[in-house]
Amino acid sequence: MKMKKIFLTSAVALALLSSCNNDYDGQDIAGTKLAVSASIDQVNTRLSDSGSEWTEGDAIGVSDNLSNPNLNIKYVAGSAMGDFTSTTGIYILGNEEVTYTAYYPYAGNEGASAGELQFKIVDESGKYAGHNAVDFMYATGTATRSNPKVAFVFKHQMSKVSLNITDSNAPATKAETPVSYTLQGVIIDGTFNTGTGEITPGSTKGNVKVDAVLGTASSIILPPVAAGNAAEPIQLVIEVGDKIYAGSLTPALDASQEYKYSVDLSKTESGENLQIDSPTIDGWTPNDEGNIDVEEEVNYNPTLEVGDFLCKDGTTIDKDYDLVQLDETVKASIIGVVYYVGNPQPSVLYEYEDAVDALKRDYPLCTKGLAVAISNAQEAADRFATAKYNYSDWFKAEGNQVAESYIGSALNLTSVFDHILGYNNTRVMELAVADVNDNTLTGAENFMSILTQYRENNVVAGTSVWYLPSYAELKLMQDNYAVVSASMAKVGASLPQYTEFASANNEAFYWSSDLRGNSYNWVSPLADVPEDTNLFVGRTSSSLKGYFRFTLAF
Incomplete structure (x- = not known):
């Protein structure tokens, strides 16, 4: 028309x-x-x-x-x-x-x-x-x-x-x-x-x-x-x-x-x-x-909601839209599902200065919400790192001007952190690994190679790059699980919950980008667990495996 x-x-x-x-x-x-x-x-x-x-x-x-x-x-x-x-x-x-x-x-x-x-x-x-x-x-x-x-x-x-x-x-x-x-x-x-x-x-x-x-x-x-x-x-x-x-x-x-x-x-x-x-x-x-x-594009989504679909061109499709009516090219371009609606920038949501808000600094126009990928970044469960991955000392190092321009709340020893900081945390990981002058870092080649490859293979217009969600973002997926998983099913995808996490030797979970000190990561099974269950695992242990499910802001 x-x-x-x-x-x-x-x-x-x-x-x-x-x-x-x-x-x-x-x-x-x-x-x-x-x-x-x-x-x-x-x-x-x-x-x-x-x-x-x-x-x-x-x-x-x-x-x-x-x-x-x-x-x-x-x-x-x-x-x-x-x-x-x-x-x-x-x-x-x-x-x-x-x-x-x-x-x-x-x-x-x-x-x-x-x-x-x-x-x-x-x-x-x-x-x-x-x-x-x-x-x-x-x-x-x-x-x-x-x-x-x-x-x-x-x-x-x-x-x-x-x-x-x-x-x-x-x-x-x-x-x-x-x-x-x-x-x-x-x-x-x-x-x-x-x-x-x-x-x-x-x-x-x-x-x-x-x-x-x-x-x-x-x-x-x-x-x-x-x-x-x-x-x-x-x-x-x-x-x-x-x-x-x-x-x-x-x-x-x-x-x-x-x-x-x-x-x-x-x-x-x-x-x-x-x-x-x-x-x-x-x-x-x-x-x-x-x-x-000019030819007007079809508006598949007048009102953004949790469960809506994100396409590679940066547009969204209503979760209730009859996907059978879509052109196959449009349908094939669906790459994520919306799990949060609203401006996700930390300095907007919390009491942070704009100067340390990496998401706002790098992607100021990504203010509509967050979407999770329709597939894991790797088929099989894998370790977070192939070797020691420690950036807490780097992050806290006195005079590290690069680190000081980021929100320093990725490290929490006592409880999972409740702030949306996935992009911030992922950027700090990237910077820390790239800091060749820090001899305490021996790399996290496995995670970085998976992240880099996924970004290259799944480019989305008008959004942030893909990043590893924080625990708070995984909790949003859990809280909206019924709607998000229903949308996943409509495109032949899935977002499994790991209800057996507490009794399965901690081998079924999703990695978060929140660290617990030098050696552990906070993780999420996207399901409720007994109150005394530890929601953290060692990042370098060969027996503890988890999935990378990347997300982005748009």
């Missing part, structure tokens, strides 16, 4: 104010008038389902971040090309860069923040209020006195549900047949923060009715689901003449996303439940900017 991503780039010409002097830092200097242009970063406009331009007279509110701020200055579109002018205007003084915010549609009075706008998506009769009333948009931009052009790129803050109701058995002459549909039990109110762009859904549920035409797509803009909550199913009732159809929709209702449903009434008898397929999900506000007439 080809989709055009339209970006309006015209800007109003620069206007200099030569006759107005403003007092700044004790000197009279000329102010420069802010020149405003605006585009809508979107596939479909807020004005209609087919248009792509502003309408002359559309108004936005612009504010700046100065100590004596310009607040809610009204700028009006002079044409469909996105050039905006103001009767009041904003003037830039000084040489500092100024940050501006803008929102749509304009409300309130100039000179006073519009604050939070309350809204309802229905009118008094219960019908949809229309896109113009509830399509809230927000943008930020910067300008300076020497370059006073601010080009806002507005993003939709609400969610959108579109329906194309057809009847393939209906004759062509009935293509213009009126049809109405009602979404039942949706949130119909909320607030829009004009200063931050944030939408806060209300608590009032109701019904929204829309009049449409058979065979022509129409849409409703709804409040997005609040962070941390899951969208509830929406009941759909369709009326065509004296016939009534019913079913349910399950859009995720993420901000800036459009959920497109096609409903063919010929497949259902009046009074029966509609059979409604999963929606096509488009970036109503695409994340990639500047591309024109």
Whole structure:
């Protein structure tokens, strides 16, 4: 499916104010008038389902971040090309860069923040209020006195549900047949923060009715689901003449996303439940900017969850997606399963300085979560090291500036450490082994060769490199075991639990990257063990074997 991503780039010409002097830092200097242009970063406009331009007279509110701020200055579109002018205007003084915010549609009075706008998506009769009333948009931009052009790129803050109701058995002459549909039990109110762009859904549920035409797509803009909550199913009732159809929709209702449903009434008898397929999900506000007439990739995963699949190209697939429908190339690219959702960087999760956060330092954009490989790094159990592997002295060595730039919590003698530090620990191991000046290190050739080979054979785009998880990360896999293992099974993989760990001479477990002193590693069987069971084994003992199951941040 080809989709055009339209970006309006015209800007109003620069206007200099030569006759107005403003007092700044004790000197009279000329102010420069802010020149405003605006585009809508979107596939479909807020004005209609087919248009792509502003309408002359559309108004936005612009504010700046100065100590004596310009607040809610009204700028009006002079044409469909996105050039905006103001009767009041904003003037830039000084040489500092100024940050501006803008929102749509304009409300309130100039000179006073519009604050939070309350809204309802229905009118008094219960019908949809229309896109113009509830399509809230927000943008930020910067300008300076020497370059006073601010080009806002507005993003939709609400969610959108579109329906194309057809009847393939209906004759062509009935293509213009009126049809109405009602979404039942949706949130119909909320607030829009004009200063931050944030939408806060209300608590009032109701019904929204829309009049449409058979065979022509129409849409409703709804409040997005609040962070941390899951969208509830929406009941759909369709009326065509004296016939009534019913079913349910399950859009995720993420901000800036459009959920497109096609409903063919010929497949259902009046009074029966509609059979409604999963929606096509488009970036109503695409994340990639500047591309024109590009083919949109299929979005297999609108909302990231534990159990979702990670592919070699860095994309994810929903854990509940029917993998049979996938192209074989896409299916074959699945390389990991998500076991943690959220920013995994230690300085974000714990009280660490950014300077020692190796993951944030090396991969600052890997903030979505963690994924575990769908297979072990080696077929047979193996020892952690072929010879003595001791970097605790190296790590603690006074004046070791390299080691001091990492979080030094990989060594814990008394209990397993509960911090996500796998990448940090693995990097310290690599650095310690590479430190040829330290005579106490005789290498860990077995582990390092396995790690290096696995990284070379399993490259993933847009993620960190593979690393050995910490015990806390293995514990996350254990806590989410039912979901993670179910996803593994869907791609013919497995993540065995070793419930016999306590009685099997410690030969069934996964190595962690947390060390217990110079000679032992903390390990995990991914299963509960008796309270008095030691969760550590000697790294160099030939009788103690474990598996390497690598993980990565993305």
